[in-house]
Amino acid sequence: MENDSIVSFKDVSIEYRLKRFTLKAVNHASLEIKRGKITALVGESGSGKTTLASSLINCISEPGRVSAGQVVFHDEGKDIIVNELSPKELRKFRWEKVSMVFQAAQSALNPVSMVREQFYETFDEHGLKMTKEEKEQRCVKLLNYVKLDPERVLNSYPHELSGGMKQRVMIAFALLLRPKVIILDEPTTALDVITQNYIFTLLKKINKDFGISMLLMTHDISVVARFADYVCVMYGGELMEYGSVYQVFDKRAHPYTEGLIQSTPNLIEDIKAMKPIPGMAPNLLDMPKGCVFSPRCPYATDLCRTKAPETTHCEVGFGKCYLYEGTSENGRK
Amino acid sequence: MKEKASKLNLWLKSLSLSLKDFFFRVGVLGKKLFSNYKTILGTSIILLYILVAIFGPLIFPYNQEINMVDKYLMNSWTHPFGTDWLGRDVFRQVIAGAGSVLEIAFFTAAFSVVFGTILGIVAGYLGGWVDKVIMSVANIFLSIPAFPVYLLLAAVIVISSPIQFALVISVFSWAGLCRAIRIQVMSLKERDFLQICLVMRMSKAHIIFKEIMPNVFSYIAINFVTALRNAIMASVGIMLVGLAAYDPTNWGAIINAARTKGLTNVNNIYILLYPLVAIVIFEVATLMVSNGLDETFNPRLKEM
Amino acid sequence: MNPETPLRGEKAIRKKQPSKGWLVVSRFFQKYSYFFAKIGVSLLTLTLTTILLFFLLRLIPGDILEIYALKLQNQQGISYERAYELAKQLLNFDPSENVFLAFFHYVGGLFRGQLGNSYLETNVSANSLIATRLPWTLFVSTVALIISFLLGTTIGCYAAEKRKGFLEKLTSGYVAISGSIPDYLMALLLVIVFAYTLNWFPAQGNYDSFSVEPGFNFPFFGSVIYYSFLPILAYALVQTGTWILQMRGSTIGVLGEDFILAARARGLSDRTIRRKYLRRNALLPLVTMFGVSFGNLFGGATLMESIFNYPGIGLEISSRIVNKDYMVVQGLIFFSAAMVILVNLIVDMIYPLIDPRVRKN
Numbered sequence: 001m002e003n004d005s006i007v008s009f010k011d012v013s014i015e016y017r018l019k020r021f022t023l024k025a026v027n028h029a030s031l032e033i034k035r036g037k038i039t040a041l042v043g044e045s046g047s048g049k050t051t052l053a054s055s056l057i058n059c060i061s062e063p064g065r066v067s068a069g070q071v072v073f074h075d076e077g078k079d080i081i082v083n084e085l086s087p088k089e090l091r092k093f094r095w096e097k098v099s100m101v102f103q104a105a106q107s108a109l110n111p112v113s114m115v116r117e118q119f120y121e122t123f124d125e126h127g128l129k130m131t132k133e134e135k136e137q138r139c140v141k142l143l144n145y146v147k148l149d150p151e152r153v154l155n156s157y158p159h160e161l162s163g164g165m166k167q168r169v170m171i172a173f174a175l176l177l178r179p180k181v182i183i184l185d186e187p188t189t190a191l192d193v194i195t196q197n198y199i200f201t202l203l204k205k206i207n208k209d210f211g212i213s214m215l216l217m218t219h220d221i222s223v224v225a226r227f228a229d230y231v232c233v234m235y236g237g238e239l240m241e242y243g244s245v246y247q248v249f250d251k252r253a254h255p256y257t258e259g260l261i262q263s264t265p266n267l268i269e270d271i272k273a274m275k276p277i278p279g280m281a282p283n284l285l286d287m288p289k290g291c292v293f294s295p296r297c298p299y300a301t302d303l304c305r306t307k308a309p310e311t312t313h314c315e316v317g318f319g320k321c322y323l324y325e326g327t328s329e330n331g332r333k
Numbered sequence: 334m335k336e337k338a339s340k341l342n343l344w345l346k347s348l349s350l351s352l353k354d355f356f357f358r359v360g361v362l363g364k365k366l367f368s369n370y371k372t373i374l375g376t377s378i379i380l381l382y383i384l385v386a387i388f389g390p391l392i393f394p395y396n397q398e399i400n401m402v403d404k405y406l407m408n409s410w411t412h413p414f415g416t417d418w419l420g421r422d423v424f425r426q427v428i429a430g431a432g433s434v435l436e437i438a439f440f441t442a443a444f445s446v447v448f449g450t451i452l453g454i455v456a457g458y459l460g461g462w463v464d465k466v467i468m469s470v471a472n473i474f475l476s477i478p479a480f481p482v483y484l485l486l487a488a489v490i491v492i493s494s495p496i497q498f499a500l501v502i503s504v505f506s507w508a509g510l511c512r513a514i515r516i517q518v519m520s521l522k523e524r525d526f527l528q529i530c531l532v533m534r535m536s537k538a539h540i541i542f543k544e545i546m547p548n549v550f551s552y553i554a555i556n557f558v559t560a561l562r563n564a565i566m567a568s569v570g571i572m573l574v575g576l577a578a579y580d581p582t583n584w585g586a587i588i589n590a591a592r593t594k595g596l597t598n599v600n601n602i603y604i605l606l607y608p609l610v611a612i613v614i615f616e617v618a619t620l621m622v623s624n625g626l627d628e629t630f631n632p633r634l635k636e637m
Numbered sequence: 638m639n640p641e642t643p644l645r646g647e648k649a650i651r652k653k654q655p656s657k658g659w660l661v662v663s664r665f666f667q668k669y670s671y672f673f674a675k676i677g678v679s680l681l682t683l684t685l686t687t688i689l690l691f692f693l694l695r696l697i698p699g700d701i702l703e704i705y706a707l708k709l710q711n712q713q714g715i716s717y718e719r720a721y722e723l724a725k726q727l728l729n730f731d732p733s734e735n736v737f738l739a740f741f742h743y744v745g746g747l748f749r750g751q752l753g754n755s756y757l758e759t760n761v762s763a764n765s766l767i768a769t770r771l772p773w774t775l776f777v778s779t780v781a782l783i784i785s786f787l788l789g790t791t792i793g794c795y796a797a798e799k800r801k802g803f804l805e806k807l808t809s810g811y812v813a814i815s816g817s818i819p820d821y822l823m824a825l826l827l828v829i830v831f832a833y834t835l836n837w838f839p840a841q842g843n844y845d846s847f848s849v850e851p852g853f854n855f856p857f858f859g860s861v862i863y864y865s866f867l868p869i870l871a872y873a874l875v876q877t878g879t880w881i882l883q884m885r886g887s888t889i890g891v892l893g894e895d896f897i898l899a900a901r902a903r904g905l906s907d908r909t910i911r912r913k914y915l916r917r918n919a920l921l922p923l924v925t926m927f928g929v930s931f932g933n934l935f936g937g938a939t940l941m942e943s944i945f946n947y948p949g950i951g952l953e954i955s956s957r958i959v960n961k962d963y964m965v966v967q968g969l970i971f972f973s974a975a976m977v978i979l980v981n982l983i984v985d986m987i988y989p990l991i992d993p994r995v996r997k998n
Contacts (some may be wrong), residue, residue, distance in 0.1 A: 061903045094904035108899040109995055112917045121913070125905045157993040173903075470639020472678070473685045476981065477974040481951075484958045485693065485966060566819040570940050573821060574955050592825065592944070595833075602829050609822055616817030 005074060006181060006213045007033040007056060012069035014060060023202045024287075025051040025064065027237045032312070033181070035074075038207055038214045040245075042221065042260070048237040049217045055280070056215070057094045058082055073097060077179075098125060101167075102182040104313050106190065108170060109158035116154035122176055141299060142172040146202060164195040171202065175210075181280040182206075183215045189225070191264035199210045200227045221264045225249060233257050236282045236292035243317025254295045254321050291321070364555075372627030378618035389428035395582065397421065405600045414607045418594055422542035423587075427607055430582035433495065434565060437583075440499030441506065441564035442557050448503065449510030450553055456511065457518025467511070474508040479520075483567060484605045487576040498577060503560075510556040515548050516597045551630035562616050569612060585612045672986060679982040690967055691743055711973050752968030758924045763968030766953050771935075772841055772941070774949030778934040781872035786927055788873070789880020794916060796881065797888035808881060815878035821940035824871040828944065831867060841946035864906045872938070873877050876930075883926060889918040894918070920990050928984030935976035 014026040026048045033039050041049045054060045055071050071082040075097065085093060091155050102108045110118055119139045123130055130138075136154075143150040144166040152167060153161065159171065167187060185201070188196040204227055207214055216228060224231050227244065232242040233256060241254040252258040259277040266274065279296035282288060291308050294300040311320045367373055386420035397417045404418040414423035484499045571577050572585030573592070580586060610616040710720040752763035795880050796808045818826075832840035844851070844860040853859055892915070893898065939951035946952070950969060957966050989995045 054817070054902075057902055059898065061898065091904040091906060094902055100899075100902050102895060102899055102902075107895040110900070110914050110918070110922070113913065121905065121909065122903050124910060133765070161992050166862070319782050469681055469685060473689060476682055476977050477686055477689075477970070478933060478977060480939050481954045481958075481966075481970050482693075482938065483934060484955055485963075485970065487692075488958045562817075570819065570821060573940055574943060575959065579955065587827070588822075593784050602833055604830070607824065609825070612822065613814070613817050617813055620813055620817055 005032040006035040007215075008070075008072040008074065009052065010070045012052065012055060012070060013067050013069060013160075014048075015057055015063055015067045017063045025237055026055075028069070029234075029237075029239050031232055031239060031242065033213060034230060035213055036207075037209045037229040038204070038216060038227060039216060039230040039232065040216045040224040041234060042224055043234035044219055046281050049234050050185055052234070053185060053215055053217055055101060056082060056100050056181070056183060058085065059094070059100070073181075092126065093306065094179045095122065095174075095179065097179055098181045098183065099177070099179040101170045101174050101185065101187050103185040103187070103189060106163065106166065109166070111158055113157075114154070114256070114259070115156055115158065115161075118183055119154070119173065119176065121227050122173070126177060128177075138176070139172075141166050142175055143169075145175075146172045148172070160221075160259060163264055164199075167195075167199060168202070169190065171199070171206075175212075176207065178210075179212065181213045181215065183217075185217050187216075189218075189220075196223070196329045201226065211267065221260050237320075238292050238320065239311070240293065240321070241317070241319045243319075247317065250280055254319050255299050256293050259296075259298075311322070338542065346619070348595060364508035366629060367418070369625040369629050371621045372629065373376060373625075375618040375621030375623075375625060379622065381619075382431060382615055383595065386432035387618070393425045393428050395422070395429040395443060415604065415605050416593070418601055423604055423607055426582045426587060427584065427591075427611060429607065430580070430587060430609075431585045433580045433583040434568070434585075434615075436495040437498050437568045438561045438564040440496055441502045441556075441568075442502035442560035442604070444499055445506035445560045446510060446553055448507035448559050449556065450514055451512040452502040453514025454518055454549075456514040456523065460519070468515070471508040474505050475512070477505075479505040480567070480570065484569055487571050493579045496538060498568060498571075498596050502564055506560050506563055510552065510560075513556070514549050514551050517552060521548055551626070555623055555626050556632075558619050558626065562619045565612060565615065582614055631637060671989070675985045677984060679978050682858060683975060683978050686972065686978070687744065687747070687775065688740075690971055690974075691740055698935045703883045705898075710936075719728060728883075749970075752965075752972060756834065761965070763965045763972065766965065770950045771946060772952050774862075774938065775934060777868045777949070778872065778946065779931070780821065780865075780926075781876065782930055782934065784869070785873045785876035786880055789877045790916075790920065790923065792877075793884025794911070794919065797892065797919075798911075798915075812878040812882050815875050816882070818875065820872060820875045820938070821944055824868070824941050824944045827871050827874075828866050838986050839864050840867075843947050857981055865933050865947075868938075868941060868947055870913040871941060880923070883923055884919060887922055888915055891915055891918045924991055925984055925988060929981060930988070932977040932980030932984070935973045935980070951955040 005043065008030050009031040012026060012029045013024065016023040016025060029048075029052055031052075041053060043049045051060055055066055056073075058066075058071075060066075066083040070084075073080040073093075073203050080093065081092075082093065082096075098149055109115070116139065122137075123135050140150040145232055148165060148168055153165070158166065171187075182193060188199050193201070199259070200223065203214065203216075206212060216224075218224060221331060228245050229242070231245050231248050233240045233248070233254060235256050240256050241248060248257060252261055256277075259275075261310075263274060263276045277296055282292060282295070288295050288306040290303075291297070291300070294304040297304065309320055311318050362538045367376075381528060399421070404416065404420050406412050406420075407417050412422050412424060414427065417423055417426075427453075452467050452471075456464040482505070483501060486504070490497060490501065492498050492501065513592045568577070568589065569585035572583060575589060575593075578586055578589075581590070585608075588605040591601045594606075595602040663862060706717060706720040710717050750764065752767075779804050788954065796805055799805055815823075831838045831937075839845075842864055843858065844864050849856050849860045897914055900914050905914075935950075938949065939955045941947070941950035943955050944947045950973070954966055954969050957963075
């Protein structure tokens with residue numbers, strides 16, 4: 001659509017077709033990822049964020065399929081509809097335009113070959129004819145950028161690296177073919193807080209130096225607050241709210257967003273102010289009628305429980321709740 | 334005195350409760366086990382064999398008379414499998430042999446499962462030097478090639494009953510189950526709920542029967558079925574060398590006789606096809622049961 | 638241990654170093670502790686096996702000596718007492734001797750390479766039998782093992798990828814049936830069909846001893862291959878099923894791993910993924926199994942050789958057992974067991990070379 005989005009999810013629905021039933025993981029999601037910015041996709045486990053993000057490289061775990069809508073990548077000049085690419089085009093698209101840093105970096109590398117071999121392999125598979133020195137140089141440069149010792153890392157097998165090192169290797173790996181977008185699936189969940197901070201600072205640096213747009217998935221609100229530019233809140237396979245970080249966190253228009261922020265420990269307020277959201281994440285096989293969040297929402301009305309609300313768009317974002325209706329630009333009525 | 338009476342009362346009560354619980358669990362287990370079509374099909378075939386073994390000889394009695402007139406008859410209604418070189422009906426021989434074969438198989442499976450389970454639980458639970466000793470012994474029986482030793486034993490102990498046969502074969506087959514159960518018990522020992530049991534001071538017997546057994550049951554069940562298969566393969570093999578010829582209607586004996594006689598007269602060879610097919614069908618049935626049980630206990634194997 | 642590249646704000650913590658000599662020695666044992674443990678276990682198993690075999694033979698009713706003595710008496714026309722003495726010497730078996738002493742003598746003999754002598758024929762010992770017979774057994778078994786391994790792993794890999802479809806059903810069916818037919822019964826079937834009915838292949842023997850002279854000549858090789866066709870086929874048919882099953886299971890396990898998905902996300906082609914990611918990882922557990930299977934070859938395909946009358950170790954063992962030539966048999970079985978243990982040990986030692994995860998730095 002506009003020039004300042006690099007990815008558009010247009011009314012995307014993703015489902016898993018199993019033998020006895022079909023599981024709807026993502027339900028009519030429409031989202032714009034702004035060029036050059038860090039967009040965070042926030043939600044509980046099972047909210048569908050990984051599924052949605054992996055549809056960007058059409059790498060949804062089997063047997064998931066994009067059942068409706070389009071995932072559009074706005075390249076220079078032309079638009080690429082990702083879920084309609086042929087396998088050959090898809091292979092080229094992956095990693096060259098969009099790369100991904102997986103959640104379990106622990107097992108994202110081939111355990112039986114050296115790191116160097118896997119780096120080289122990616123160059124070769126994408127048809128880049130480079131000499132050995134050129135490949136080596138590029139790898140060394142990238143590894144230096146993420147503050148790793150290239151000599152040591154390139155000669156190691158994956159299991160010889162620690163968790164933090166492996167994650168940095170994956171980030172360097174993601175930068176290998178100079179993509180325009182990097183998807184990060186909970187990149188620091190398994191790491192300690194110090195390393196976490198380090199990784200995010202590194203990511204912020206990458207975003208500033210190379211202008212790479214990022215789609216960050218996490219369930220940690222505090223991380224979002226510090227590092228993201230835009231945030232999108234997802235629940236039960238549906239997008240609940242979207243806007244700039246300042247706006248969403250300040251206004252807390254959507255009840256779920258409010259609940260998420262309330263349940264995070266706060267340095268300033270009293271610990272008693274921390275309130276977890278009651279109830280459990282919805283069973284995707286047995287979705288509640290009406291608004292997905294209604295069973296757990298403190299403001300829910302009968303209308304909420306019977307009819308799902310429409311998405312209300314405004315200039316700076318959108319939200320999916322009846323509370324939005326009759327709103328001005330600022331959000332809540 | 335009064336204390337003792339009330340203690341006895343308590344004990345009786347807990348016994349009846351655990352019995353009820355036991356039967357309930359057996360019921361649930363039974364339903365679960367037979368939900369898989371492979372298990373059902375395989376078990377029904379095995380049951381069929383058992384029925385044939387028990388009732389077959391009553392319906393189709395086999396008399397060993399030598400009838401030189403009817404040599405080498407082709408299949409017909411009176412002789413569905415033809416006759417052998419002495420004019421005897423092959424069909425009835427096969428039916429008569431079913432019992433023999435099944436006896437050996439079940440005895441072997443029973444022995445190896447009992448030995449393997451007891452030693453496995455003991456090794457796993459007690460650990461230490463007991464464990465090392467048992468494991469070293471099991472290791473021997475897993476390393477030495479089994480078949481030559483079977484032959485040796487069979488030659489030394491002239492086998493004259495299915496139980497002897499079963500004992501010989503189970504000398505090797507208990508080792509595998511023992512190892513598997515030991516590992517399982519050892520990993521169970523680490524898990525929390527056993528620690529809790531110890532803290533609650535439940536008796537060792539209680540721990541073994543109520544807590545450990547259900548978890549190793551899957552291994553035992555599958556291993557029992559596998560032992561049936563191996564028993565038949567081993568026993569037929571031993572008979573093919575001519576070493577356990579106490580029952581000439583046993584399928585292995587029929588095959589052996591047909592083979593040796595077949596060197597001189599080609600017609601004999603075809604006789605061995607019938608017991609052979611019977612053996613193969615039984616093996617396939619046990620394989621199905623084994624796979625079905627495996628799928629029931631490890632649902633990941635089933636396709637979603 | 639190599640220190641991790643320090644992050645900003647971290648400092649390397651220095652540990653107190655113990656004395657150098659002790660460090661060197663303990664490092665040596667630690668580094669190879671894996672190997673030492675394996676060797677120790679193997680030696681223990683071997684020892685226990687020897688004990689078991691020895692005492693097993695002793696359980697036999699002791700009329701071997703008598704039979705042998707009678708035979709010698711008839712052969713050489715000597716008195717019974719002298720024959721008995723001779724027999725005791727030849728057989729290395731003195732029933733009046735203390736059992737433990739006898740055991741030591743036996744073990745001493747083992748160390749000197751004496752595995753046992755035949756009492757049926759002079760000049761025949763377990764060693765000579767091994768030398769002449771083992772090559773035939775190994776020839777057939779090894780060729781069959783390699784064929785079935787290569788075929789089985791390839792089919793298994795493909796079967797795992799294509800979960801549904803006709804090929805998969807066919808493969809499952811084949812695996813079920815071939816796993817249910819014992820190898821000797823398969824051999825019998827093949828003999829009936831191909832040798833007796835169709836007359837395409839010979840039913841017995843290892844080469845045509847009437848028309849071909851053994852040696853490095855072409856007709857001999859041709860004859861050998863012709864005669865070994867059915868045995869190898871029988872073996873391969875039965876074993877391929879097992880390999881298909883194992884490889885399929887292993888590949889399915891690997892397919893579920895994260896790094897396969899990550900490799901796809903990187904845009905790697907299916908061929909590369911199959912070759913470098915699937916196969917290499919799925920084959921790892923199978924390599925151990927291959928080694929173990931190879932070790933088991935030494936146990937001899939007792940029945941198969943019996944059916945084909947193929948002069949290998951298995952046939953020797955079974956025929957000599959029936960003929961009560963137990964001393965040789967003891968030696969042969971001991972040899973097989975020792976080989977199995979040895980090969981297992983070698984496989985264990987080699988495994989770290991293949992799987993980088995098991996290597997200790």
